[in-house]
Amino acid sequence: MVILFSNRKSKLEKEIVEILIACGADVISDKSVVSAGGFFTLAICYKKTEIKTKKAIALYVDDSLRFKNQILPDEVIGICEDKNINALENFKKNKVAVVTCGNNPKNTITLSSIENGNYILTLQRQITNLKGDTLCPADYKITLEKQYSPEAVMLSGAVLCLIDRN
Numbered sequence: 651m652v653i654l655f656s657n658r659k660s661k662l663e664k665e666i667v668e669i670l671i672a673c674g675a676d677v678i679s680d681k682s683v684v685s686a687g688g689f690f691t692l693a694i695c696y697k698k699t700e701i702k703t704k705k706a707i708a709l710y711v712d713d714s715l716r717f718k719n720q721i722l723p724d725e726v727i728g729i730c731e732d733k734n735i736n737a738l739e740n741f742k743k744n745k746v747a748v749v750t751c752g753n754n755p756k757n758t759i760t761l762s763s764i765e766n767g768n769y770i771l772t773l774q775r776q777i778t779n780l781k782g783d784t785l786c787p788a789d790y791k792i793t794l795e796k797q798y799s800p801e802a803v804m805l806s807g808a809v810l811c812l813i814d815r816n
Contacts, residue, residue, distance in 0.1 A: 651703055652692045652809055655720065655737075657712040665802035666711060666809075667692065669794070673810060690813050701726075705780050707812050708746065709805060710737035722746055727780070729808045731801060732757050749777060749812065751804035759808045767794045771807040779814045 652675070656663040667677055674689030680696065698720050708722050710730040718736055722728070722744040730737035732752035741748045749758040758777060763770035769792040777785050792807060 651706045652690060652709055652813070653699075653701060653706055654692060654694045654709045654711060655714070655717050656694060656696060656710075657714050657716075658696050660712055662711045662799065662802055662805075663694070665798045666709070666806050667694070668796075669798060669802060669806040670809060672794075673806075707780070707809055708741075709809060710734055710740075711805065713737065720744075727812055729805060729812070731805070747778075749808045751801070751808055753800075759804050759811075761800050761804055762789065764800060764803075767797055768792070769794070769800075769803050769807075771804065773811060777811065779812050781814055783814065785811055 670692050671677060671684060674687040675692040676688050677684040677692045679694040697716060701723055703723060705725045708726050708728045713734045713736050715736060717740060720740055726746050728741040728746040728748040730750060732750045751757055751759045753760055758775055760772045760774060761769055762772045771790045771792055773785060773788050775787060779785055792803065
């Protein structure tokens, strides 16, 4: 399960949802339910939510104070942009492993190339996915039919690596 924490009407959220639906996500929000193939579930939260799950991915796409005291269960892996200070603080408070996305050598996921819907996503360090498998540093070629923001591609790519859907 992937839990996406977002502000309502976020352009970044819409791009991520579109990419993940194309990769087999079923999406549940307070306004709709979309079944696209059932490989994994993406739940969208717009406010603090009680979460009772064992293994999950917590994806923060907005630097929102509304999720400041969000409680995350054990075995959750966090994903956010490197500049999302509130998400990073919340992950630290919850003692959650974090995958950061951005364009500097400290990030776990970066983009090394962007050209006409073709992206090279770079995993810069070893991570463990939800199945417990180790992913070693590598480059992943991603071809999308539409142009997306680099942030949406990196964050979606991080989700797909962690659920072992690459």
